[in-house]
Amino acid sequence: DAKTTQPPSMDCAEGRAANLPCNHSTISGNEYVYWYRQIHSQGPQYIIHGLKNNETNEMASLIITEDRKSSTLILPHATLRDTAVYYCIVRVVITGGGNKLTFGTGTQLKVEL
């Protein structure tokens, strides 16, 4: 399965952009990159996903490199409520059907005043 590597922790000043990197150098051509975040051991919250094009939604932007070996999640204006563990995930497509999300260890993002 494709593995993801993320820095264990990052700090960001409130109001500034938070750029969270992820390495997924073993990703296959049909595997999507997903980002989720988890606050206080609640269920992970979906942020965004993409295959090879950059994506943007109301929460964040996802920038995927052309070779797809890495990506960056951008929170344009971080707030204190964005403090959470952010997971970069590869959705593995199983031969014969089915999918599974392969979680890495995540990045603890701390947004400070």
Place this chain on the structure above:
Amino acid sequence: KAGVTQTPRYLIKTRGQQVTLSCSPISGHRSVSWYQQTPGQGLQFLFEYFSETQRNKGNFPGRFSGRQFSNSRSEMNVSTLELGDSALYLCASSLNGGGGYTFGSGTRLTVV
């Protein structure tokens, strides 16, 4: 729309017992996946169900099993509980196994 509902939220069991956890997906979602989260191993895939059929299974012993009903609700069962089974168990639903996955709040199982 209603989210993914997991019951119960908390559970305490004794070693050797068995436990059944329930997950009700978002209406219309046919795929339900289960994950185990522990401090040491992080989030690990248990299994995925789609239209009442198990499509994938993670690397867990046979004591972990599950099923899905015709209304897409899913249950997972752990038999002969061990202390190491203490974890947050999460389920996620999606329309057909792709796209966005919505997670429930989880069931926190403590085995004593």
